[in-house]
Amino acid sequence: MSDRAVPRALVTLLVAAAAVITLAGIKAIDAIAGPVVLALVLTIAVSPIRSWLARRRAPAWVVVAVPFTIVMVLLLGMVATLIAAVAELAVLIPGYTEQFRKLVADAQAWAAAHGVAPQVNKALQSLDPGKILEFAQGLLSGVLGVVSSVFLIVVLLLAMSLDAPIISRVMAAASAERPALTRALTTFASKTRRYILVSTIFGLICAALDVVALYLLRVPLPLLWGVLALITNYIPNIGFVVGLVPPALLALLTGGIRGLVLVVVAYMVINVVVQSFIQPKFLGDAVGLTTTATFLSLIIWATVLGPLGALLAIPLTLLVRALLIDSDPGAKWSGALVSGEIPRD
Structure with missing residues (x-):
């Protein structure tokens, strides 16, 4: 009598349960x-x-x-x-x-x-x-x-x-015995380096421009907000908003509504132009994640590891992808769901 295949729904539930247990364990430490x-x-x-x-x-x-x-x-x-x-x-x-x-x-x-x-x-x-x-x-x-x-x-x-x-x-x-795993980890390291390099370069550009703008607008402690802008540049999607809140609040206290508006406009011009229009052209396929996967990774890792998880959301997701998807030749369509790239036979 042949073995019956495990129902796909059961496999999905087991994988989801294992993910929840693993994330809970990581959160505990x-x-x-x-x-x-x-x-x-x-x-x-x-x-x-x-x-x-x-x-x-x-x-x-x-x-x-x-x-x-x-x-x-x-x-x-x-x-x-x-x-x-x-x-x-x-x-x-x-x-x-x-x-x-x-x-x-x-x-x-x-x-x-x-x-x-x-x-x-x-x-x-x-x-x-x-x-x-x-x-x-x-x-x-x-x-x-x-x-x-x-x-x-x-x-x-x-x-x-x-x-x-x-x-x-x-x-x-x-590499000879485990070529898929070795290749996946090598790709993870390469993509992580490129992501950090490009994010750092454009983070420094944004931070320098933010410091100049805050200095001209007479917002106190422009250097602090510049360093904060550099750090939050590593947070995908919402990073510059996080870095905007403290200087905007201080601008409101020192310059009123006019100061608040000027700081918000300056940040939006600098960060949106650099991070939304220029940076992606240089970043290319360094991340290899869809917008939805990136945003979900931010939510999950920030919940599990706090602020450090938000900063490391992309590298952590790339590591999980390397270990669970890229190292398994049979999981190419799962990889397509998180990368948006249709696999080639």
């Missing part, structure tokens, strides 16, 4: 999983430098130390900039309490003049000057939370940097 993925992505990002040094027969310690040092300088420099700027913000914002009260009073007066006072007053009841200080303290706590993981990230980076040459040799040896 997010304090470890996030730094591990970040260290992995940073190690992959500098692997061309490691390969370049190895081809020129540099000493083994140089092959490890140079990429590690580059990553550490960039990572610690960005963290130090954020700490200094956010600490200054926490001191600066309480001084805008009077401006906040004036904005509330102006809003109430406008609402009364236009006959919508009850609705506006109800919305304003939840606002108070203390919210401004809470915002600064919350932002500072968030940055300090990232700093608390820096030690773990540094240790992981060092360990992965030491193991990178060994992993490269293992991958080369495994």
Whole structure:
């Protein structure tokens, strides 16, 4: 008697259940999983430098130390900039309490003049000057939370940097027995590097232009918002909106409605033009994900790993695709659903 095929609906339910259990497990150890993925992505990002040094027969310690040092300088420099700027913000914002009260009073007066006072007053009841200080303290706590993981990230980076040459040799040896898996992981590393490179270049361009615009508009702490714009550039789809909110709020406090509008317009012109029209032409097929898959990956990984998951949404999704889809020759149509590319026979 022949074995009956497992119903496709049952397979789908089992896969969905396994995905939920796996994501729940990752969420339970997010304090470890996030730094591990970040260290992995940073190690992959500098692997061309490691390969370049190895081809020129540099000493083994140089092959490890140079990429590690580059990553550490960039990572610690960005963290130090954020700490200094956010600490200054926490001191600066309480001084805008009077401006906040004036904005509330102006809003109430406008609402009364236009006959919508009850609705506006109800919305304003939840606002108070203390919210401004809470915002600064919350932002500072968030940055300090990232700093608390820096030690773990540094240790992981060092360990992965030491193991990178060994992993490269293992991958080369495994290519004969596991060609599909090796090819999938190699493609993942290549796409991740290209995504990080292009996103970093255009993130720096946007950040520099944002800093200039904020400086000309006299918004306090333009350097902080520039660094924030660079970081949020790695968040797909909604990154620039996240980076816009704090400087827009500060522009409202310092320059009123006019200042708010000018900052929003400046950000939209700079970020929408660069990220929506110019960057995709250079990024090309580096991601290999549909718009829907990208947006869903942002939601899922931000829920599982928090802010770090939002920053690493694309590399994490590329890794999952490499392990579950690209490494399986029979899953080419599943890959087409997330990439939008019809497979060729």
